[in-house]
Amino acid sequence: MRKAAILVAGGKGTRMGGSVSKQYLPIGGKPVLMHTLQAFAEAEPGILLVLVLPGGDFSFWKKLCEECQFSLPHELVAGGESRFQSVRNGLAKLPLATELVAIHDGVRPFVSKEVIQTSFWEAEKSGSAIPVVALKDSLRKVDVDGRSAFQDRSGFRLVQTPQTFQVGKIKEAFLVEELAQFTDDATVYEYQGWGVTLIEGNIENIKITTREDLEYAEFLLSRR
Template sequence: MKKYALIVAGGSGTRMGSPIAKQYLPIGGKPVLMHTLEKFQDADPEIELTLVLPEADFPFWKKLCEEHAFSVPHHLVPGGRSRFQSVKNGLESLKLNQGTVAIHDGVRPFVSREVILQSFREAEAKGSAIAVIPLKDSIRKLTDDGRSIFQERQYFRLVQTPQTFDLSKIKQAFKVQELGHFTDDATVFEHQGWQVHLIAGNPENIKITTPEDMEFADFLIGKKRG
C-alpha cells in the first residue's frame, strides 16, 4: 500500500522570540525541519514526503536546502491560514485516494523509527493510528467557578504526531468546514463518527516551541551522537 507523509510546518517564531520561525532554527548543525524529513526517509525510503510551508517561505527553504546540500526528496505545498487549512492543502495535493498518510508536525524531529513504522501498519489495518504517551504528573481540572478537581491520570494521554490514517477516509474527513474543536487531525477524523486507534509514542518526540525546547533538542542530538 502506498505510503505518504505530510510534514506540516506553518508556525512563526513568536513564542521562540526569534525572527526566524522555529522550523528553520538549527539543531545539530542544520534546521529542525531537515531532521524531521530525514526521520521519515530513514524509516522507509518509499514514503512519499510532502512539506507544507507558508508559500512566502519557499525561496528561503530552497536556499537552506542548497546551503546544507539537503537531498531528501520532497514536494512543497503552500500552507493555509490555519493548521486545518494547511493539512487540507497537503491532502488535496495527493492525487491518489488509496494508501495511508502520516500527518506530522515539522517541529517534532525526534519521532522514532519504530513509531513511524507502527503508525503505518496500524493505520493500514485499523484506519487510523494516533501516537500518544501516558502522563507522569498528577492532573487537576479547573472549573468555571475557580475550583479544581482531581482527575485520574490513567484515563488520559498526551497526544503527539504522527497521526496516520487511511488516505481516502482522512481526505473525506477534511472536506468539512473547519470547526473550533478541531485541535488536531484525530478530532477531524473523529468528527465523521469514526473511532481513533491509539498507539504508543516515544517520550523524546517533543514539539519544539520555546527556547527551552531548543536547548533540550540540542541535548538530545548530542546524546545520540555520543
C-alpha cells in the same frame, strides 16, 4: 507511491522571539525541519514527503537546503490560515495511488522509527493510528471560579503525531467546514463518527516550541 507523510509547518511560529520561525532554527547544525524529513525517509525508504510551509517561505527554504547541502526529495505545498487548512492543502497534493498518509508536526524531529512504522501498520489495518504517551504528573481540573479537583491521570493520555490514516477516509473527513473543536487530525476524523486507534508514542517526540525545547533538542541529539 503507496505511503506519504505530510509534515505541517505552515505557521510563522515565532513564539521563541526573533525573526526566524522555529521550524528553520538549527539543531545539530541544520534546521529542525531537515531532521524531521530525515526521520521519515529513514523509517520508510521511498516514502513521498510533502512539506507544508508558508507560501512566502519557499525561496528561503530552498536557500537553506542549498546551504546545508540537503538533497532529500520532497514536495512543497503552501500552508493555509490554520493548521486545518494547511493539512487540507497537503492532502490535495497526494497522488491518487497514495493509500496511507502520516500527518506530522514539522517541529517534532525526534519521532522514533518504530512509531512511524507502527503507525502505518496500524492505519492499514484499522483506518487510523494516533500515538499517545501516559502522563507522569498529577492532574487537576480547574473550574472558571478557580476551584480545582483531582483527576485520575490513568484515564488520560498526551497526544503526539504522526497521526496516520487511510487516505480515502481522511480526505473525506477534511471535506467538512473547519470547527473550533478540531485541535488535531484525529478530532477531524472522529467528527465523521469513526473511532481512532491509539498506539504507543515515544517520550522524546517533543514539539519544539520554546527556547527550552530547543536546548533539550540539542541534548537529545548529543545522545544519538
